[in-house]
Amino acid sequence: MCGIVAVTGYKKALPLLLNGLEKLEYRGYDSAGIAIINSENNCISCEKAEGKLKNLINNINDHNIPGTVGIGHTRWATHGKPVVKNAHPHTDSSGNIAVVQNGIIENFQDLKNKLEEEGIIFNSDTDTEVIPHLIQRELSTLSKLNLENNGSTLLVAVRNVLSDLEGSYALAVLWSGAPTSLVVTRRQAPLIIGLGEGEFICASDTPAIANFTNIILPMEDEEIALLTPLGIEIYDSSNERQYRNPVSLKVSEQIMDKMNFKHYMLKEIYDQPQTAKNWLENYLIKNSDNGQYQINYPFDTKFFESIERIEIIACGTSKHAAMVGSFLLEQFSGIPSNVFFASEFRYSPPPLLPNTLTIGVTQSGETADTIAAMDMEIKRRSSIENEKFKPNLIAITNRKDSSIGRQVSNIIDICAGIEVGVAATKTFFAQLLSFYGLAIKFAQIKGNQSSEEIDKLINELKNLPPLLEDLIEKHNKSSEKLAHDFFNIKDVIFLGRGINYPIALEGALKLKEISYIHAAGYPAGEMKHGPIALLDKKVPVISIASPGEVFDKVISNAQEAKARDAYLIGIAPDCKGTEIFDYLMKVPSSNEWISPLLNILPLQLLSYHIASHRGLDVDQPRNLAKSVTVE
C-alpha cells in the first residue's frame, strides 16, 4: 500500500529518497513522486510519475535536484485514479508546502467544500490535497502573530490542522519557509524515524531505512515530530515533549535479497523449510526434567487455564491460517473457537461471552481492519467491570515492532523474516506453525487430548524440514510442467474438507492474486449444492485428499466432478483411491492434523508457475498491496 520516505540532514536527499522508495515497492503501488527543497533557491521541486518507480527515475534523470531535505511517496490509489495529478506529493496553491500521506482522511469532502468556498482550486481528486491547503491557511494565520518562519512554526501549523482531520494517516510535510525542517506525524498508521549517519530518515516501513541505519525511534500513535539536521523533537497529542531511547532494528530481517531466484515469491516458497526449522528451534523446547517437549511462547500461559473459548480476527491469507488454527483448537484441543473477517467483526461483533481469548493474526501487523477490530474488542471488553470479560489477547505476527505489537503484549513472533512477494507464502506457513503450537499448548493445559496424540503431532512437526525440502524440489519441476498446460485456463475450482478446507481457499486465493485467473475454493461436500453447475471440461478441479477422517468423502466428491468431465488434479499421497485423479501432485503420507503444512506447498508452486508462465509481475500483482493500511 502507500509508502512514505522523508529525509533531512547533510546528504543529498534525492538518492536517499529513491533508494527508500525502491524498498517500499514490494508493498504495492501505482504511482510515485518526490518533493525536495531545492538548495539553489529554497523552493520546492516536485516530480511525479504514473506506474512504476522507474518512470519517476526516468523523469528525474533529465534534471537532477540539489537539496538535502525531501519527501517521497509510493501511492496505492484510494481516492482518484492512479494518474499523475493524484500522485503524491500534493502542494498548496503557492507550491510552498508539500505533503505525502498514507491512510485516508475520512472528512476530506467537507474540508474540501469549505476550502473551495474560500476560493481554493484543487488540482487532484485525492483526500490528501486538503492537507497542504489547510496548512497554508494555518501558516498565514500564524504569520499574523509574527511567528518566525521556522520548523517550530510549521510544527504548530501542522498540529493545528490535525485537529480538523478525521481518519487514520501518516504524514510528512515540507515548507519552503523552513527549508531544513521536516514535520512528520501519525495516527493509526505506521511511521518510524531512522537515525542515520548525517541524516534522519523517516519511513512508513523498516526496509526503506534498513540500508542507512539500524537505529530507529518508533513513533507512538498521534505523535508529531520536527526533524532538522540538528535533532529531533517529538511531542504527544497533548503537546508534551517526549524523550525516548533509540532501539535497534534486526537488519538481517529487513534486507531484501532475491538470491538467484527469478522472483521473491519463489525464493520465499523455498524459504519454508528454514521457516519450519526456525519455529522448531525457537518454540519447541525439550524439558530437561521430564524429557517432554513444550511450546515455549514468550508469555505466561497460566491465563490459558481460565479460557473457555477463542475468537480469531484476521484478513486474507492470515484468515485462512486462522481457520486451520481454529480447526486445530476445536478438534485437537477441544476449545470452542470461531474465526472472523476483521472487516466484518468491526461492524457486527458477536455478543460478548466470558473467558474468551482473542487472537489477532496479521503478518504485517498493520492491516487496518485487523488493528481496528482488535482495538474495538479491547475497548468493548475493558468497559465491562466483570473480570470474566476482560480482554485476553494474543497477536500472531511477523512484525512485532508493528501496530499490533504495540496493541497486544502477548506476541507470537512467527520469525519468518521479511516477505517481499505480495502473495503471502512463508508467512502463511509460519502462522500455521504458530497455531500448531497454540493447539499443543491448549491440549496440554486442558487435558482434552491424549498425550500419545500430542506426542505424535510434535514428532511429525519435528520431522517436517527434510520433507518440505524434498516436496518443494519435486514440485517445483512438476508444477512448472503442469503450468505449461494450464496457464491459459479461465476458471479453477479448489476442493478440500475438514482441516484442508482452508487450504483449498488459500490455494484459490494464491492463484487469483498472482495469475488473475478466476479461482474459488469450496468445502468438497458443498459442490453439489451449487458450484457443480460451473463444471465442464474447461474447468479443472484441484482436490485436496489427505488420508484420514474425510478422505473417502473427498474422493466421492471428486468422482462427482469427474462425472461432469472436469480435469481432476489431486493433492494427495500415492495411495488407494487416488487413481481417480488425472494428475496427482504427490505429497508424503502424514498424520491428517499435519497435512495442511504439506498440501499448501504444491498449491503455492502451481500458482507461482502459472503466473510466471503468463509473464505477470508475480511479486507485485496489479491492484494489490502487501499491507492494507486503509479500511
Ligand code: AGP
Ligand atoms: C496474501 O497473499 C494477501 N496479499 C492478503 O490476503 C493478506 O494476507 C491480507 O491482506 C492480510 O494481511 P496481513 O496478514 O498483513 O494482515
